[in-house]
Amino acid sequence: PPAPADSGGPTPLPLPAAPLLRWDVLDGTRLVPAELVRDSTGGLSADGTVELRVPRSWEPGSPPGPRPRPRMRWLRLQIAHGAFGGPAPVLSGLRLNTVASTAARTIRDEPLQPVQTPGASGLRRMTLSQTPILAGSVVIEVDDDTGGDVFGTTTGITTGSTSGTTSGTSSRWREVESLAAYGADDRVFTVDHEAGEVTFGDGVNGAAVPPGFRNVRAVRYRVGGGSAGAVRAGAVNQVVTALPFVTGVNNPFPATGGADAEPDADAMRRGVGQLRARGRAVAPADYGLLAVHAPGASVARAQGVAGLHPEFAGVPIPGVVGVLVVPPGDDSGEPPVPTAATLRAVADFLTREVAPAGVTVVAAPAPYRRVAVEAWVALDPDQDRASVLTRAGDAVRTYLDPLRGGENGAGWPFGGALRHTALVRRLLAADGVLAVSRLSLVVDGIRQPPCADHAIPPHTLVWPERPLLIPVGDRT
Numbered sequence: 001p002p003a004p005a006d007s008g009g010p011t012p013l014p015l016p017a018a019p020l021l022r023w024d025v026l027d028g029t030r031l032v033p034a035e036l037v038r039d040s041t042g043g044l045s046a047d048g049t050v051e052l053r054v055p056r057s058w059e060p061g062s063p064p065g066p067r068p069r070p071r072m073r074w075l076r077l078q079i080a081h082g083a084f085g086g087p088a089p090v091l092s093g094l095r096l097n098t099v100a101s102t103a104a105r106t107i108r109d110e111p112l113q114p115v116q117t118p119g120a121s122g123l124r125r126m127t128l129s130q131t132p133i134l135a136g137s138v139v140i141e142v143d144d145d146t147g148g149d150v151f152g153t154t155t156g157i158t159t160g161s162t163s164g165t166t167s168g169t170s171s172r173w174r175e176v177e178s179l180a181a182y183g184a185d186d187r188v189f190t191v192d193h194e195a196g197e198v199t200f201g202d203g204v205n206g207a208a209v210p211p212g213f214r215n216v217r218a219v220r221y222r223v224g225g226g227s228a229g230a231v232r233a234g235a236v237n238q239v240v241t242a243l244p245f246v247t248g249v250n251n252p253f254p255a256t257g258g259a260d261a262e263p264d265a266d267a268m269r270r271g272v273g274q275l276r277a278r279g280r281a282v283a284p285a286d287y288g289l290l291a292v293h294a295p296g297a298s299v300a301r302a303q304g305v306a307g308l309h310p311e312f313a314g315v316p317i318p319g320v321v322g323v324l325v326v327p328p329g330d331d332s333g334e335p336p337v338p339t340a341a342t343l344r345a346v347a348d349f350l351t352r353e354v355a356p357a358g359v360t361v362v363a364a365p366a367p368y369r370r371v372a373v374e375a376w377v378a379l380d381p382d383q384d385r386a387s388v389l390t391r392a393g394d395a396v397r398t399y400l401d402p403l404r405g406g407e408n409g410a411g412w413p414f415g416g417a418l419r420h421t422a423l424v425r426r427l428l429a430a431d432g433v434l435a436v437s438r439l440s441l442v443v444d445g446i447r448q449p450p451c452a453d454h455a456i457p458p459h460t461l462v463w464p465e466r467p468l469l470i471p472v473g474d475r476t
Contacts, residue, residue: 018043019082027057103229143215297345388432400464
């Protein structure tokens with residue numbers, strides 16, 4: 001699992017500290033430190049990767065010690081201070097010459113296209129040609145006002161680009177979340193990453209763009225994301241751009257984090273709550289609604305719970321709002337669990353932009369109960385038995401799905417009880433199922449009494465395992 005929680009705000013509640021770790025390599029005769037480049041595990045307290053830069057002196061040898069060791073390349077991890085509070089971490093793999101990568105393309109030197117001249121709002125909107133745009137990747141330069149010199153004879157800095165050379169001074173503008181907090185001299189803009197629309201200020205909230213033709217350029221921006229980038233292990237196997245000493249590439253692990261844009265139907269379902277919240281959190285439910293919009297986070301749904309802190313289970317903490325996060329699903333067959341980066345992005349965004357002063361937001365993965373349905377069903381003898389069982393099983397799993405389930409298809413509700421009659425109705429709705437003679441549940445590996453409802457703890461979701469459907473005597 002990822003980090004158990006991530007807190008936003010300047011004074012988050014204390015979380016268990018990870019031990020201080022030291023990485024060393026053997027240079028043939030002695031152990032020397034290895035440089036820690038990146039650690040997404042929080043000191044091996046969560047799933048992720050640790051990237052090390054080892055010295056060129058890393059050579060085969062036998063480490064010092066009372067007993068001889070085989071001659072090979074050695075990497076040592078030591079706990080310099082502290083201890084792991086829970087189970088010891090498990091190493092899942094060790095790879096050489098491995099770097100983190102993102103499924104994205106970089107677009108360079110693109111003039112923005114105007115879509116609206118200043119009107120009643122005074123804002124100026126322009127578009128970029130490629131979408132979806134990765135948050136924080138847009139770098140824009142604007143040619144400064146030449147003071148009415150329409151012939152371009154004003155001397156200044158010359159800026160080159162693939163679309164031509166522009167004479168005159170250029171300034172770099174900055175992407176922000178909202179223009180509301182900025183003044184007339186602040187060179188800022190906002191980006192609608194899905195639509196590719198860039199909005200500049202009106203001279204009151206944010207500086208206005210000087211008039212001109214093709215005077216606003218994206219120096220660079222990156223596009224990508226979506227489920228197409230969540231490829232399986234081994235799918236990346238071609239070198240697109242030749243690099244010295246690189247003969248091949250491969251991704252040893254499946255990609256994670258890709259998600260398509262929210263369907264219109266889901267956005268419409270959330271619309272009433274979004275209008276009520278108006279971008280600020282008043283009730284705990286507002287935190288869940290607004291968490292979906294956290295920049296840099298992959299969130300399909302979330303729930304806010306007053307006083308909930310995963311590190312203090314069962315004890316309400318005043319001034320804390322817990323946000324249980326569910327990311328988009330994948331084809332792994334396992335419950336969707338957010339990454340540590342998503343939890344941090346959600347906690348930071350809600351604390352900075354949404355929560356009232358003094359409230360600490362703690363983002364954590366939604367807990368699950370694994371549920372398998374066992375049912376004895378009578379089938380239509382005129383239909384293919386395997387097809388009927390597949391349809392019935394899919395109907396039950398969809399109904400219990402945390403993202404597509406429930407009575408309205410918006411996802412199984414947090415803490416929603418498992419009702420025997422509702423599950424029977426789902427099976428009977430499948431074409432070819434004539435009757436359900438018996439139905440029982442297996443929850444977290446424990447078989448429950450047949451023909452009975454089962455309560456799910458508050459703020460908990462269910463994860464549907466493969467159902468066991470047993471055909472009984474055919475009815476004619």
